[in-house]
Amino acid sequence: MKKMSKKLLLVLGLMLCGATAGQAQTQSGKTGPWTLQEAIEYAITNNLQVKQNALSRDLSRLDLKQSQLNRVPTINGNTSYSINAGSFQDPVTFQLLTQSAQTGNVSLNANVPLFAGFQQLNTIKQNQLLLQASEQENLSVQNDITIQIVTAYLNILFANELINTSQLQRTLTQEQLNRTGVLFKAGSVAENAVLDLESQLATDELNLITAQNQRDVARLTLMQLLNIPTTESFEVLIPQIPEPDQEPIIVNGDQVYDAAVQILPAIKAANLRLQGAAKGLDVAKGGFYPRINLFGGVGSRYSSASQFLFGREETFNGYLQQSYFEDVAGSNLIRTVFVPSTSYLPVYGDYPLFDQLKDNINRQAGISIQIPIFNGFQVRNNVERAKLSQENARVAADIARNNLRQTIEQAYLDAVASQRRYAAAKQQVLASEKNFRNAELRLNSGVINTVDFNVIANTYRSAQSSLIQAKYEYTFKVKILDFYQGKPLTL
Numbered sequence: 001m002k003k004m005s006k007k008l009l010l011v012l013g014l015m016l017c018g019a020t021a022g023q024a025q026t027q028s029g030k031t032g033p034w035t036l037q038e039a040i041e042y043a044i045t046n047n048l049q050v051k052q053n054a055l056s057r058d059l060s061r062l063d064l065k066q067s068q069l070n071r072v073p074t075i076n077g078n079t080s081y082s083i084n085a086g087s088f089q090d091p092v093t094f095q096l097l098t099q100s101a102q103t104g105n106v107s108l109n110a111n112v113p114l115f116a117g118f119q120q121l122n123t124i125k126q127n128q129l130l131l132q133a134s135e136q137e138n139l140s141v142q143n144d145i146t147i148q149i150v151t152a153y154l155n156i157l158f159a160n161e162l163i164n165t166s167q168l169q170r171t172l173t174q175e176q177l178n179r180t181g182v183l184f185k186a187g188s189v190a191e192n193a194v195l196d197l198e199s200q201l202a203t204d205e206l207n208l209i210t211a212q213n214q215r216d217v218a219r220l221t222l223m224q225l226l227n228i229p230t231t232e233s234f235e236v237l238i239p240q241i242p243e244p245d246q247e248p249i250i251v252n253g254d255q256v257y258d259a260a261v262q263i264l265p266a267i268k269a270a271n272l273r274l275q276g277a278a279k280g281l282d283v284a285k286g287g288f289y290p291r292i293n294l295f296g297g298v299g300s301r302y303s304s305a306s307q308f309l310f311g312r313e314e315t316f317n318g319y320l321q322q323s324y325f326e327d328v329a330g331s332n333l334i335r336t337v338f339v340p341s342t343s344y345l346p347v348y349g350d351y352p353l354f355d356q357l358k359d360n361i362n363r364q365a366g367i368s369i370q371i372p373i374f375n376g377f378q379v380r381n382n383v384e385r386a387k388l389s390q391e392n393a394r395v396a397a398d399i400a401r402n403n404l405r406q407t408i409e410q411a412y413l414d415a416v417a418s419q420r421r422y423a424a425a426k427q428q429v430l431a432s433e434k435n436f437r438n439a440e441l442r443l444n445s446g447v448i449n450t451v452d453f454n455v456i457a458n459t460y461r462s463a464q465s466s467l468i469q470a471k472y473e474y475t476f477k478v479k480i481l482d483f484y485q486g487k488p489l490t491l
Contacts, residue, residue, distance in 0.1 A: 007100065009292070009445050022268075028468050032235075033223075033226070033235045033236055033237040033238075034234075034235070034236045034237060035236075035237045035239075036149070036150065036153050036236075036237075036239075036489065036490065037489075037490060039149050039153060039222065039226060039236070040145075040146050040150075040489065041149050043145050043146070043149050043225050043226050043227070044142045044145060044146070046226065046227045046228075047145050047188055047225060047226070047227055048227055049144075049145065050138070050141055050142055050145060051143055052136060053138045053139055053141040054190035056134055056137075056138075057133075057134040057135055057137075059130070060127070060130050060131040060133075060134040061131055061134075063127050063130070063131075063134055064124070064127040064128055064130075064131050065370065067120070067123045067124045067127045070113075070120055070123075071113065071124075072118050073110055073111060073112040074110065074111045075108065075110045076108075076109050076110075077106070077107070077108050077109075077300075078105075078106070078107045078109070079104070079105070079106045079107075080104060080105055080359075081102070081103075081104040082102070082103050082104065083100075083101075083102055083104070084100065084101050084103060085100045086098060088103075089222075090100070090103070090303050090305050090306065090354065091105060091300070091301045091303055092301050092305075092306045092360060093303070093305075093306060094301040097305055099305060101303055101304045101305040102302075102303070102304040103129070103301070103302065103303045103304070103305075104301070104302045105299060105300065105301045105302065106297070106300055106326075106357065107253070107297055107298065107299030107300075108297060108298050109295065109296070109297035110295065110296050111293055111295045111327050112175075112293065112294040112295070113291075114292040114294055114367075115289070115290070115291065115292040116286065116289070116291045116292075117285070117286030117287060117288065117289030117290075117291070118282070118286050118289075119283050119286035119287070121132045122282040122283045122286060122445075123279075123280050123283050123303055125279050126276050126279035126280050126282075126283060127276075127330065129272050129275045129276035129279060130272070130273065130276045132272050133268075133272035133273045133276060134269075136265040136266070136268040136272060137265065137266070137269045138270035139265035140233040140264075140265040140266040140269060142278060143264075143265060143266070143483070144279070145225065145481075146223055146483070146489060147480065147483065149222065149225055149226075150476065150479055150489055151476065152184075152218055152221040152222035152225060153222060153236060154472050154475060154476050154479075155214070155217075155218035155472075156215055156218040156219055156222065156236050157236070157238060157239075157472065158214075158218075158468065158469070158472040159211055159212075159214040159215030159218055160238060161193040161468045161472075161474045162211035162214065162215075162465065162468060163208065163211045163212055163215060165211075165461075165464050165465065165468065166204065166207045166208035166211050167208060169204050169207070169457075169461050169464075170204040170207075170208055171206060172457075173197060173200050173201045173204050173457070174201060174464055176197055176440065176443070176453075177194070177197040177198060177201055179444060180193050180194055180197050180443075180450070181194055183444075188435045188446065189446065192412065192450070194451040195226045196449075196450035196451060196453075196454060197450055200450075200454050200457065202346065207461075218444075219234055219236075221489075222234075222236070235419055241471065241472070241475055242475075243422075243469060243471065244406060244418065244419045244422040244423075244474040244475070245472070247326065251485070252412065253340060253405075253409045253411075253412035253413075256408045256412065256481050256484050256485055257404065257405050257408050257409075259484065259485045259486065260340055260404055260408060260484035261401060261404065262487065263485075263486045264404065266400055266402060266404070267397075267404060270393075270396055270397035270400040270401075271397055272392070273393050273396070273397070274393040274394055274396075277386070277389050277390035277392075277394075278390055280389060280390070281386040281389075281390055283384040283385065283386070283388060284379070284382040284383040284385070285386075287295065287372065287378070287379035287382060287383075288372065288379055288490075289372075290369055290370060290371045290372070291369070291370040292367065292368070292370075293367070293370075294365075294366075294367050294371050295364075295365070295366055295368060295369045296327070296363075296364060296366070297363070297364050297365075298361065298362070298363050298364075299361070299362055300357040300358070300360045300361045300362065301356070301357075301360045302353050302356045302357060302360070303356070307348035307349060307350070307351055307358060308349050308350065308351040308355070312344040312345060312346055312347065313344065313345045313346075313347050314342055314343075314344055315342065315343045315344075315345065316340065316341070317342065317343055318341055319338040319339060319340055319341065320338065320339055320340075321336060321337075321338055321340045322336070322337050322338070322339055323335075323336045324357065343443055404484075407480075408481070408484055411477045411481055412477075412481060414475035414477045415478050415481060416470075418470050418473040418474035418477060419470075419474050420473055421466070421470040422467065422470035422474055425463060425466040425467040425470050426465070426467055426485045428463040428467075429460075429463045429467050430462055432456070432459050432460040432463045433460060433463075435456055435459070435460070436456055436457055436459075436460040439453050439456040439457070440451070441480070442452075
């Protein structure tokens with residue numbers, strides 16, 4: 001039963017590992033080793049920072065669209081319904097009534113902005129500049145991710161070379177240990193010679209494990225930048241890296257800066273935001289001007305207290321006696337007549353809702369002018385705030401250019417220093433390798449002891465590590481200089 005459980009767990013573990021690897025392949029759609037260009041293109045599309053910045057760009061696009069639509073007329077409909085009890089003013093007859101009634105109204109209003117101190121026009125121009133800045137910032141984030149991809153990619157290549165060097169060093173030490181062990185058994189060397197080499201072999205094992213851990217960290221960093229699940233099957237294509245002495249630096253820092261300041265998205269974004277801040281100042285100053293609007297509307301009302309007059313009802317009230325006199329005093333009666341008496345009473349009925357709405361239609365149109373006189377210095381403070389924002393944008397642009405210059409100057413100096421260090425390390429490797437080979441022969445002949453041999457061997461190993469480090473540091477700095485000049489990043 002225990003054996004079956006172990007087998008079942010093993011099968012489930014293999015299935016989970018396969019599912020994880022399949023998920024990584026499905027999400028990336030990539031099989032086989034990754035090239036640098038493939039990693040850059042995939043990261044630009046799938047990196048979360050790039051996606052998040054793209055959303056900010058889309059928000060800027062919506063802001064521009066809304067500022068453009070703010071110039072078109074606005075049309076709004078309104079309606080209300082209420083139940084009244086007690087004393088209220090009838091909205092149709094405007095009479096003061098004391099009864100229960102239902103009232104309502106509907107209206108449709110339009111407003112057309114004619115003039116607002118050019119604020120709408122300047123806002124559109126400002127949002128256009130801010131959208132362009134957001135687009136450049138999105139490209140800048142892509143550039144940052146690209147540099148991070150190159151860094152992680154080169155770190156993997158650097159770690160791989162360290163692994164190969166460490167494996168070779170371990171093999172050489174193991175071979176020397178084997179030979180020394182034979183000599184020890186034959187009684188030609190003391191036991192401490194074997195112990196010294198065993199200690200050196202353990203050090204070589206540690207160096208190999210350290211290099212493997214360094215590679216694993218670089219691989220993990222690259223997979224996280226690509227936004228793909230970690231998998232042991234992830235590999236990068238190992239290209240041929242030219243030696244630094246075969247690819248001299250042909251530009252200086254000033255040339256790189258002059259090119260970068262013209263094409264780098266981060267600098268363009270800073271300049272665009274400075275221009276946008278200037279338009280923001282124009283928007284704030286527009287608050288000093290009057291506002292002119294054209295308005296119009298149509299509406300109607302309803303009241304359940306209103307009744308419709310259908311006509312008049314005629315009623316005969318009999319005959320009325322009328323006397324006629326010759327004088328005003330009424331002393332001489334001439335005659336008396338009887339005339340019919342008729343009264344007319346109004347006949348009211350229900351006044352339907354839609355009939356009232358049709359009969360109570362009202363229309364209006366006009367122009368309004370709002371002149372700012374005093375508003376708590378809001379406009380003046382807005383102008384001051386816009387000036388500060390403009391100055392802040394100017395300082396931010398200067399900081400961006402200054403940081404760019406410092407980064408390029410540092411990269412150039414690092415590249416030159418790495419090239420020099422590579423040349424020195426190359427000579428050191430050649431010299432220490434000869435010394436190491438000679439030391440091997442002398443150790444085998446018993447001329448030197450293992451302590452002296454390990455000192456010479458460690459010098460050789462240190463020279464090899466320095467050579468590899470200088471090579472990849474130089475390659476990275478040169479790629480950074482190429483990148484700032486607008487050249488494609490390839491290995």
